[in-house]
Amino acid sequence: MTKTIDAVQDQFETFQILSEDGEVVNESAMPNLSDEDLQELMRRMVYTRIWDQRAISLNRQGRLGFYAPVAGQEASMLGTHYALDKEDWILPGYRDIPQMVFHGFPLTQAFLWSRGHFQGGQIPEGVNVLMPQIIIGAQIIQAAGVGFGLKKQGKKNVCITYTGDGGASQGDFYEGLNFAGAYRANTIFVVQNNRFAISVPVEKQSAAKTIAQKAVAAGIEGIQVDGMDVLAVYAATQQARERAISGEGPTLIETLTYRYGPHTMAGDDPTRYRTKDLDNEWEKKDPLVRFRKFLEKKNLWSEEQENKVVEEAKEDIKAAIKKADGAPKQKVTDLIGFMFEDLPFNLREQLEEYTAKESK
Amino acid sequence: MAQMTMIQAITDAMRNELKSNEQVLVFGEDVGQNGGVFRATEGLQKEFGEDRVFDTPLAESGIGGLAIGLGLTGFRPVMEIQFFGFVFEVFDSVAAQMGRMRYRSGGVYTSPVTIRSPFGGGVKTPELHADSLEGLMYQTPGIKVVIPSTPYDAKGLLISAIRDNDPVVYLEHMKLYRSFRGEVPEEEYTIELGKADVKREGKDVSIITYGAMVHASLKAAEELEKEGISAEVIDLRTISPLDIETIMASVEKTGRAIVVQEAQKQAGIGAFVVAEINDRAILHLEAPVLRVTAPDTVFPYASAEDVWIPDHRDIVDKAKKVYNF
Numbered sequence: 001m002t003k004t005i006d007a008v009q010d011q012f013e014t015f016q017i018l019s020e021d022g023e024v025v026n027e028s029a030m031p032n033l034s035d036e037d038l039q040e041l042m043r044r045m046v047y048t049r050i051w052d053q054r055a056i057s058l059n060r061q062g063r064l065g066f067y068a069p070v071a072g073q074e075a076s077m078l079g080t081h082y083a084l085d086k087e088d089w090i091l092p093g094y095r096d097i098p099q100m101v102f103h104g105f106p107l108t109q110a111f112l113w114s115r116g117h118f119q120g121g122q123i124p125e126g127v128n129v130l131m132p133q134i135i136i137g138a139q140i141i142q143a144a145g146v147g148f149g150l151k152k153q154g155k156k157n158v159c160i161t162y163t164g165d166g167g168a169s170q171g172d173f174y175e176g177l178n179f180a181g182a183y184r185a186n187t188i189f190v191v192q193n194n195r196f197a198i199s200v201p202v203e204k205q206s207a208a209k210t211i212a213q214k215a216v217a218a219g220i221e222g223i224q225v226d227g228m229d230v231l232a233v234y235a236a237t238q239q240a241r242e243r244a245i246s247g248e249g250p251t252l253i254e255t256l257t258y259r260y261g262p263h264t265m266a267g268d269d270p271t272r273y274r275t276k277d278l279d280n281e282w283e284k285k286d287p288l289v290r291f292r293k294f295l296e297k298k299n300l301w302s303e304e305q306e307n308k309v310v311e312e313a314k315e316d317i318k319a320a321i322k323k324a325d326g327a328p329k330q331k332v333t334d335l336i337g338f339m340f341e342d343l344p345f346n347l348r349e350q351l352e353e354y355t356a357k358e359s360k
Numbered sequence: 361m362a363q364m365t366m367i368q369a370i371t372d373a374m375r376n377e378l379k380s381n382e383q384v385l386v387f388g389e390d391v392g393q394n395g396g397v398f399r400a401t402e403g404l405q406k407e408f409g410e411d412r413v414f415d416t417p418l419a420e421s422g423i424g425g426l427a428i429g430l431g432l433t434g435f436r437p438v439m440e441i442q443f444f445g446f447v448f449e450v451f452d453s454v455a456a457q458m459g460r461m462r463y464r465s466g467g468v469y470t471s472p473v474t475i476r477s478p479f480g481g482g483v484k485t486p487e488l489h490a491d492s493l494e495g496l497m498y499q500t501p502g503i504k505v506v507i508p509s510t511p512y513d514a515k516g517l518l519i520s521a522i523r524d525n526d527p528v529v530y531l532e533h534m535k536l537y538r539s540f541r542g543e544v545p546e547e548e549y550t551i552e553l554g555k556a557d558v559k560r561e562g563k564d565v566s567i568i569t570y571g572a573m574v575h576a577s578l579k580a581a582e583e584l585e586k587e588g589i590s591a592e593v594i595d596l597r598t599i600s601p602l603d604i605e606t607i608m609a610s611v612e613k614t615g616r617a618i619v620v621q622e623a624q625k626q627a628g629i630g631a632f633v634v635a636e637i638n639d640r641a642i643l644h645l646e647a648p649v650l651r652v653t654a655p656d657t658v659f660p661y662a663s664a665e666d667v668w669i670p671d672h673r674d675i676v677d678k679a680k681k682v683y684n685f
């Protein structure tokens with residue numbers, strides 16, 4: 001018995017390209033990326049780190065609303081996303097706002113979503129993303145459906161979905177992998193294993209040594225990746241995408257990562273469940289530090305470039321928040337309008353009632 | 361007597377039951393080491409050990425199934441659903457399994473499970489955290505539903521819920537967790553499930569309500585008093601089963617009633633109370649029984665909560681309408 005389990009688990013070694021010092025340790029796996037691509041990946045990670053800092057401070061000033069910090073997970077988020085095509089679909093969780101924004105979802109709307117404004121859910125046409133999912137796991141099985149739909153339409157596109165180490169315990173997770181496998185759907189499942197589901201450590205979620213190995217029972221590909229190594233994350237996703245669009249079915253990607261901040265800004269205190277030592281251990285693996293070292297050795301990144309991105313991010317955020325401030329105050333009558341195509345009697349009456357009430 | 365917030369009273373009730381009955385187990389997402397996302401289980405793992413108070417993997421359906429299984433093996437599970445909007449994930453366990461265990465086995469097996477869960481608007485959560493879904497539970501045979509509005513009631517009702525041999529859904533309104541303190545005896549006491557409480561006596565109009573709306577109704581009653589209308593406020597406390605006797609006694613006295621709920625209007629507790637009054641007290645009524653509710657949309661986006669959730673002014677208006685009928 002145990003022998004079978006060990007034999008399976010041992011196959012899931014962590015895929016890595018860059019060491020913590022930014023050295024290439026797996027030359028043969030190096031993805032084919034131009035210098036501009038490499039710089040763009042760095043730019044996005046720096047931009048997102050600054051955005052995260054600003055979002056946290058806006059939240060503390062009471063100007064943002066719901067926010068789930070992302071620092072530490074930039075490579076995992078943006079490396080997977082960089083392998084996508086504009087036409088590919090993203091089914092995100094509440095933390096996956098950076099992937100949405102780099103897929104074309106306007107920053108202003110991301111802020112409005114945080115604030116709980118309906119305009120934050122109005123995805124512009126041509127941006128193939130869904131609203132961030134709050135119910136853990138719900139998006140995973142839907143992603144099997146979108147991936148199956150894309151395949152049926154003969155599209156050379158994929159659906160990627162994200163969840164966390166905790167999310168991988170939901171029934172929907174197993175159903176999603178199984179359905180996508182059964183239909184050989186064009187789906188990529190990403191589990192960002194940041195070691196904690198709010199306070200619960202990943203060791204308490206499952207007896208399995210890796211999350212990647214859960215692909216085996218569903219009969220699909222699975223891979224565990226160093227989620228602090230943006231090149232490894234990109235390469236794994238790019239291969240998964242190739243497989244999916246050539247009819248070889250879905251892939252489960254587990255990225256090993258860490259969130260430096262609290263779970264969300266709504267009162268979580270990580271010191272109750274994490275040690276400073278563990279924080280330090282993971283900060284040494286930082287995805288930005290590592291990739292910066294790699295780029296600097298190739299003369300592809302300078303302090304000047306970095307500062308430019310920092311300024312750009314700050315400006316964008318300032319402008320986006322200002323625009324979000326200008327959004328109209330929400331009315332009950334707006335909400336009633338989104339319930340059905342044709343309003344039934346109760347909502348018609350309530351529309352009248354609230355129109356009168358809200359015009360006072 | 362100690363002054364406690366509602367959440368402290370809830371923790372106190374669980375501590376009492378963990379102490380008095382070895383079979384009581386407390387579990388759910390983040391309830392152990394972290395003491396719950398609202399700190400409802402603060403200190404309990406430390407005091408009673410991980411055998412009795414433990415974290416579960418992240419899966420509500422798993423938590424529900426586990427509770428049923430532990431119940432069958434002699435334990436008394438107190439499970440937490442981190443927010444009641446996640447009840448959909450565990451609805452089969454609650455409605456189709458726990459609620460029917462006694463019935464399906466002809467009385468041989470039971471599900472003595474207590475399901476604690478925060479809910480309720482006014483605290484600006486992300487979606488599916490704050491919805492008032494008690495109406496779904498109310499329509500589910502075999503399940504009792506408790507919604508306390510004060511720290512005192514919270515403790516006595518939770519102890520009763522845990523001791524009850526049938527499944528009880530115990531809903532904790534987030535807005536009430538820490539908004540005020542009240543006197544709570546340090547020793548144990550129970551409040552019978554299915555018994556309403558008259559929170560304010562009056563003679564002109566009965567306001568029948570539960571949860572956070574009890575406080576909005578009390579505020580409305582004060583305003584009505586200034587206008588010479590004496591309102592009686594009935595806190596249902598247990599919405600399933602309903603305390604018909606207390607409701608009827610009040611309505612027969614006042615001849616006028618309104619029902620107030622934070623939930624949407626369609627098919628809710630309010631509708632059921634109106635129907636019961638209609639069946640039993642029609643000859644005592646001086647006016648139709650009206651409802652104060654939220655509109656029939658999905659629970660609103662955070663920044664629209666203030667206009668969506670009913671408040672004391674809505675209650676005053678409806679009470680006057682009934683009074684002046």
Ligand SMILES: Cc1ncc(C[n+]2csc(CCOP(=O)(O)OP(=O)(O)O)c2C)c(N)n1
Nearest residue numbers: 134135136164165166167196197198389446
């Ligand atoms: C169905 C459901 N259950 C519980 C929650 C509450 N909750 C929000 S985030 C979270 C932990 C998620 O952990 P993980 O999947 O590891 O993702 P991470 O937040 O670490 O990115 C929990 C329990 C929820 N939103 N939905």
Ligand SMILES: [Mg+2]
Nearest residue numbers: 164165196197
């Ligand atoms: Mg996690």
